[in-house]
Amino acid sequence: MKKIRTAITGIGAFLPEYKLTNEELTRMVDTSDEWIMQRIGIKERRILKEKGKATSDMGAAAVKQLLAKTGNKPDDIDLLICATITPDMQFPATANIIAHKVGIHNAWSFDLNAACSGFIFSLITASQFIETGQYKKVVVVAADKMSAITNYKDRTTCLLFGDAATATLLEPSAEDVGVIDHIHHVDGLGRHHLHIKAGGSLHPASIETVKKEEHFVYQEGQTVFKFAVSRMADVAVEMMKKHDITSDNLKFLVPHQANMRIIDAVARRMGIGREKVMINIEKYGNTTAATIPLCLYDYESQLKKGDNIILAAFGAGFTWGSIYLKWAYDGNPGS
Numbered sequence: 001m002k003k004i005r006t007a008i009t010g011i012g013a014f015l016p017e018y019k020l021t022n023e024e025l026t027r028m029v030d031t032s033d034e035w036i037m038q039r040i041g042i043k044e045r046r047i048l049k050e051k052g053k054a055t056s057d058m059g060a061a062a063v064k065q066l067l068a069k070t071g072n073k074p075d076d077i078d079l080l081i082c083a084t085i086t087p088d089m090q091f092p093a094t095a096n097i098i099a100h101k102v103g104i105h106n107a108w109s110f111d112l113n114a115a116c117s118g119f120i121f122s123l124i125t126a127s128q129f130i131e132t133g134q135y136k137k138v139v140v141v142a143a144d145k146m147s148a149i150t151n152y153k154d155r156t157t158c159l160l161f162g163d164a165a166t167a168t169l170l171e172p173s174a175e176d177v178g179v180i181d182h183i184h185h186v187d188g189l190g191r192h193h194l195h196i197k198a199g200g201s202l203h204p205a206s207i208e209t210v211k212k213e214e215h216f217v218y219q220e221g222q223t224v225f226k227f228a229v230s231r232m233a234d235v236a237v238e239m240m241k242k243h244d245i246t247s248d249n250l251k252f253l254v255p256h257q258a259n260m261r262i263i264d265a266v267a268r269r270m271g272i273g274r275e276k277v278m279i280n281i282e283k284y285g286n287t288t289a290a291t292i293p294l295c296l297y298d299y300e301s302q303l304k305k306g307d308n309i310i311l312a313a314f315g316a317g318f319t320w321g322s323i324y325l326k327w328a329y330d331g332n333p334g335s
């Protein structure tokens with residue numbers, strides 16, 4: 001019997017309209033367009049400015065676009081997973097709120113917290129339900145309202161992040177396309193270098209934690225940078241070797257978009273040129289869980305059935321990993 005694989009069969013996205021440019025940031029903190037472009041490679045990021053709007057609103061908009069684009073109804077969906085580190089609230093899960101807002105009634109849902117590796121961890125989690133034949137349609141939402149946890153007085157972090165949401169449809173395929181392999185890792189020691197100090201059960205929110213600005217992203221940039229380069233490159237190269245993938249038969253590397261220098265270093269270790277790397281960091285910055293599917297969304301029209309794609313991510317946790325997949329359809333079916 002032919003193996004059932006998990007194929008990505010559509011991608012939707014939501015990007016807030018407001019563009020926070022480097023020029024505007026220079027009026028907020030001591031920085032410059034030149035420094036940001038040289039050290040990171042970001043020109044602008046999208047920010048969800050509307051009051052009362054949260055991660056679930058972006059996620060729901062992305063799911064609605066996905067359903068329209070792929071000709072599905074809300075009740076066709078069996079399971080919805082939301083990869084996020086900026087849930088609407090501590091509980092219940094943002095996935096449940098998205099399902100409610102979209103009118104998905106026949107599915108169960110849950111959140112998955114793997115920061116910038118959220119999409120790849122969720123894709124593999126979802127694929128288990130499809131490969132066993134249990135489910136036919138699973139939606140992975142990758143959504144983060146990073147502006148809600150960014151300290152716009154801290155020049156070392158405030159220029160990195162943007163807000164965005166994507167929704168990816170996964171379906172079974174008996175053809176030789178879809179997810180072929182994955183390598184995932186975590187190292188909990190990494191929590192010391194990248195985290196939010198307060199608001200959890202270790203340091204519950206108090207007037208003190210607010211005064212000390214402990215509800216924002218804390219990052220030791222240089223340490224995280226070194227781990228990100230070596231760990232992402234390690235898994236991507238391991239994946240290439242395991243499946244005899246070379247620069248010639250790889251269509252695209254889809255790396256997490258945290259820093260252009262990290263992306264270039266990973267591509268160098270893989271022996272591939274920039275033309276084989278999906279890059280949109282300049283337009284959106286680091287949108288945490290959403291970066292990889294947002295690249296796939298932007299490059300969708302360039303993809304063809306059977307293309308070899310390697311995904312690679314690194315994020316808080318630490319979490320990191322790589323997925324090898326064969327693309328399942330031609331071009332952009334919604335265009």
Ligand code: UT7
Nearest residue numbers: 030031032035039116155156221222224225228258259315
């Ligand atoms: O997505 C999750 C995983 N996260 C990542 O992968 C992020 C990894 N880290 C990074 O991408 C980089 O470490 C940053 C972009 C966060 C920082 O870049 P860096 O090249 O590591 O800068 P640095 O912290 O070593 O600082 C270099 C210099 C310092 O000045 P001195 O000490 O050399 O005089 C900083 O004070 O740049 C200074 N600096 C700035 N200058 C202008 C730091 N932030 C800024 C700024 N504008 N915004």
